[in-house]
Amino acid sequence: VTPEQSARTVLVTGGGSGIGRAMSIAFAALGDRVVVADLSEETAAKTVAEIQAAGGTATALRVDVSDEESVAAMVAATVSAYGSLDVLCNNAGVLDSMGVLEDISLAEWQRTIGVNLTGVFLVARAALPHLLESKGSIINTASEAGIRGGCGGPSYTASKHGVVGLTRSIAYMYREQGVRANAICPGGVNTNIVQGEMSEQGFGRLAGVLMNAGAMAEPEQMASVAVFLASDAASYVNGAIMPVDGGWFAG
Ligand code: NAD
Numbered sequence: 001v002t003p004e005q006s007a008r009t010v011l012v013t014g015g016g017s018g019i020g021r022a023m024s025i026a027f028a029a030l031g032d033r034v035v036v037a038d039l040s041e042e043t044a045a046k047t048v049a050e051i052q053a054a055g056g057t058a059t060a061l062r063v064d065v066s067d068e069e070s071v072a073a074m075v076a077a078t079v080s081a082y083g084s085l086d087v088l089c090n091n092a093g094v095l096d097s098m099g100v101l102e103d104i105s106l107a108e109w110q111r112t113i114g115v116n117l118t119g120v121f122l123v124a125r126a127a128l129p130h131l132l133e134s135k136g137s138i139i140n141t142a143s144e145a146g147i148r149g150g151c152g153g154p155s156y157t158a159s160k161h162g163v164v165g166l167t168r169s170i171a172y173m174y175r176e177q178g179v180r181a182n183a184i185c186p187g188g189v190n191t192n193i194v195q196g197e198m199s200e201q202g203f204g205r206l207a208g209v210l211m212n213a214g215a216m217a218e219p220e221q222m223a224s225v226a227v228f229l230a231s232d233a234a235s236y237v238n239g240a241i242m243p244v245d246g247g248w249f250a251g
Pocket of ligand 1: 013014015016017020037038043063064091093095115141142144185186187189191192194
């Protein structure tokens, strides 16, 4: 099998920055064809330029994962560009303000759930027919906040717990059809996710857990785990909710 024949089509949401950028670069380095999708077309194009400069194959797309039509167009464009869809990295996400419950506006709640949870649902659902065809796999980027209550604000925490549940549901429901779904739960990673004001009060209440996170990771330390989960080496790993946090959850 030539590298060209064995190459997979990998779709990465949030591929313009941080963990998604590192995932895109890591899959492209293996010879896979990567669709780098992001709300920011500019940053997606930057990731693609880096991949192409290194001799890889990639395409940039603008997507809003919380918008059903935008998601449908992204998946259609992926399959029309490369003929298949083998690996979905459902990674786009936003942080909330880490506020306390009584301070969270409905708008903040809906934005966080809309991108982090509804977005993962919409993209997985749109990709599924193609993943069934390729017997492909899904890697959802959840969070440490998907497995504990002290790592983020209420909307972020609820959205990521939702991603964990959705991952398990997909894993169980499609296991006999050969589609696997797993989630990684990053601890603290050095990316651009912190934007805007964080709530002082909320942050104060979370301090006990947050201060215990240990050293920050680099995005490449998340990407290598996604590469493993998408590989044949992980053919029996399905429905795993994997902390990638340097031991934070273990403490
Ligand atoms: P990042 O901000 O560097 O990258 C996130 C990317 O997602 C950005 O390029 C952004 O434009 C894109 N995005 C945001 N909303 C979008 C939308 N509606 N549609 C399409 N793209 C959208 O942050 P990151 O840390 O690399 O985040 C990636 C994932 O990792 C997120 O799901 C995040 O919740 C998760 N995560 C991050 C950390 C951390 O410490 N950085 C920890 C746990 C989990």
